[in-house]
Amino acid sequence: MTSLDLAILVVYLGGITAWGAWLGRGARGGEEYFLGRRDLPWVVVLLSVVATETSTLTFLSIPGIAYGGSLAFVQIAAGYVLGRIAVASWLLPAYREGRLRTAYELLEARFGTETRRLTSGIFMITRLLADSVRLFATAIPLTLVTGWPLIASVLVIGAVTFIYTFIGGIRAVVWVDASQMALYLAGGLIALVVLAGAVPGGWPEILARAGEAGKLTVIDPSLDFGRPYTLWAGLLGGAFLSMGSHGADQLIVQRLLACRDLAASRRALVGSGFAVLFQFTLFLFVGLGLWAWYDGAAFVRADEIFAGFIVEALPAGVRGLLIAGVFAAAMSTLSSSINALSSTAAYDFWAASRPEADERRILRVGRIAAVAWTALLVAAAIGFIPLSEESTAVEVSLGIASLVYGGLLGAFALARFSRRATSRSARIGILFGIGSVTAIWIGARAAVAWPWFVLIGTAITVAVGLLAGSRRGAAASE
Template sequence: MTEFGTINWTILIVYIIANLLLGLVIGKNIESDDDFYLGKKTTPWWAIGISVVATYVSAMTFLGAPAWAYKDGLSVIAIHLNYPLVIMAVIIFFFPFFYNAGVASIYEYQEKRFGKRARGTISAIWLVSQTMSSAAVLYATSVVLSFITGIPVVTAIIIVTIIALIYTVMGGITAVIWTDVIQSFILFAGAGIIFYALVTQGDFSVESSLAALKAEGKLDPLNFSFDFDTTTTVWSGILAMTLYHITVYGTNQMMVQRTLAAKNIGDAKKSYLLMGFAAFFIYLFFIALGVLFYSYYDGKTFENENTIILQFASDYGLPGLMGVIAAAVMAASMSSLDSAFNSLSTVTTIDFYKKYWAKDKPEKHYLTMTRIFTLVWALIIIIPAIGYHLHSTGSILEVLSKVGSFFVGAQLGMFALGFFSKQATENGLLVGTAAGFIVVTVTATSTDVAWPWYAAIGAGTNVIVTILASLLIDGKQEEYSEYTVVGQKRMFAKEGLPEKENGWYRIPGKVDPINYYLFAFFVTTLMFLWSIQYWV
């Protein structure tokens, strides 16, 4: 730890104290459980948007994207091509349902559409999935702190958890959003310094490196192979991972909850559109870093690939740089952990505690219990984080994606059936969800099919089995539910409700004009990547 140095420790400690103070200041305005979940709906859309970016980019991208690209080259970008399509789907179909209902837990929709058992099922699935994902984030951050400071990984896991827990408990979702804004600037500043240091190294030529990398096939961004055993193909990125990321952004309480704190549905949509336009550049930047590192280190093997970016920062030796990097990675991690703690406690309180165990209690009681559940989930997440430490050495971004792929098919299938199916019933849905899990598990353990396809396989199985089971158990349904897309359109027309609010559609299925620009941006990124092979 002494090698970390006074300057670096000062930078890191100042950053930690600043986050805690911000949580303390914001916490003074938390008066009810709704304030904890949603704030006071006064947060500007751009802050929510930056929070969304910071949460999903996280330490997974800071460490895992360069590590993954170090191994597989520029083709990793294929997995992240789909964000414009994802954001279009979410703001066109998901947001109107959630925002019009005024919910704090998005899984309330499942009860309105199907029933209590469906809501309980998807809430439980998400709690398990988010716990495993958050543990991966926590582990990645602790690897960094251990590498940089010499603190044992397990000790670092506990320290990071405590810091993120304190300001989340104090400030709720508002503290989460505003600390994310600060953390995102620190994250990208640290990454920018690393990139500048790399390309300006006296003995490292970017031009000659690109030529050598192209000869090795590391600069081929678009793999059009139809091999389902290969992870980073164009088809897995555009087809399979679009479904995966729709689940992440549309059915994940952690991601959606902050948008519910927006002033109106237009602000909620704008906050997600920021990610739709920015994600490609963010991931391309970190993936390019990994490719350049491969050239810089001549493709040598690292004991833990996630430490490549840290090794370079250490070798570069700029005073204070390791302190900035430590703060950047902690920023990336805590922007995900604070969101996870807040959303896990929200779902636990609303979907289980308030609904089944303690109805009609005062608001102060639910606020206290939400904070207690935040503490409980923080303690639970520590356990799988230690498990990752003991058993994982590959790219933590890929590990996280693999873990999530087991769960997203079930979540996506449940919402897709809710939105579009006339025939799906609660009984059939529970059968279909179980069948989807079984098929994904068999696929993962008995075949070589790449993990990006698990979401499509799970969701497809869920949809088919649910409809068949619904018809067998409950018979043919004559009318669309009010909570389907068709049902919502009919309800708006029947009751004469305004289609738009401040110029943005409130009806699911209606396309706001900016979505056409987002789609054009998607096509442009494909053309850009296709052209790389000719001008590099």
């Protein structure tokens, strides 16, 4: 990395940290710190949602998917749009009516504190595991360009992100996310331009070669449940995955609760689906360009392909900008995870058993939790076993989340639409749903691909919750 690249990176990291800390200055209570006074502009929240859910996995892993396959991953993104529309219709109104602070308060109103804490705890464990993968993946390019040990790279990313997240709260997280998304999208566009000049014949030649190799396939109508990127896995599996991630995951719900009203929340949520569709398409095309530039050479880890291109092929200055884009992508998700995990710890566990807790005390507890969660995320990333040759980080992270989203989404479905389910039957349904999908993941991964996990988990959770419940128990719980 040249002096110019290093200067760009240092200025970016210093500037974004200072700006984020300034944005959230003066927070006086938990609701202001975690929900930004519920007055954040929906466009900024939209960009933050996209930056949070995709981040480094989009920047580094999606090109690797196209490199080794085709454009069929777009089918998943199409399902994401459908899932967001469903959440905007049946879950967002319930969240907005009660001025909730976390997603899992909605379950407490129907099933009690134990169910709230169970689902919140599931969210915490899942987010810790999935986002440690993201942090690990982001440390790879930093290690490549600096020569630092992987542990040092993880520590630098974690420390810089923690500073502005700890000081600034959700307002800093959301506004910084929006700016970071613009940066890493610019990095993707720059990569397309550079690849056009690096490959003889430019994009016409890249697309011609990709077409001959079958890499321009977008729609795969196959009914093979073992294949992850088919039309049905994309539309149905992607829709349920999006409903789970955007309707039952505090990481995203927290942002939607910070909008000014229900209409703004809906615009941010549904609009983010179309933004993700564009973003995935952009980075899939980057993957096609890399495939042509490397002439289809084999790589041990798909996530290193784009990182290697940044190091090897880009000129000074441009390289520094794209490395900053990698950091931007990582920091957007890590900061969101720290803040969301802290909010659930403060509200769902500490304050839920202390009716006398005021907003100032909740703020103090939340900031202590932020320190603890940052340490756990960094430690998990350091201890993470390197990815296998067959999977990219995006597939590993989405696979981990898909194991539990069905159980969480099924619980919300029971709370909203069933009078028969009880607190006990809902918890049994959640455990059966998550347990069944985990068993499939362990023993039948080749037969059932990960995009189907949320749909299967939701169906099992709802079915078991209804069967284990009773009308008398439902009436008593109400």
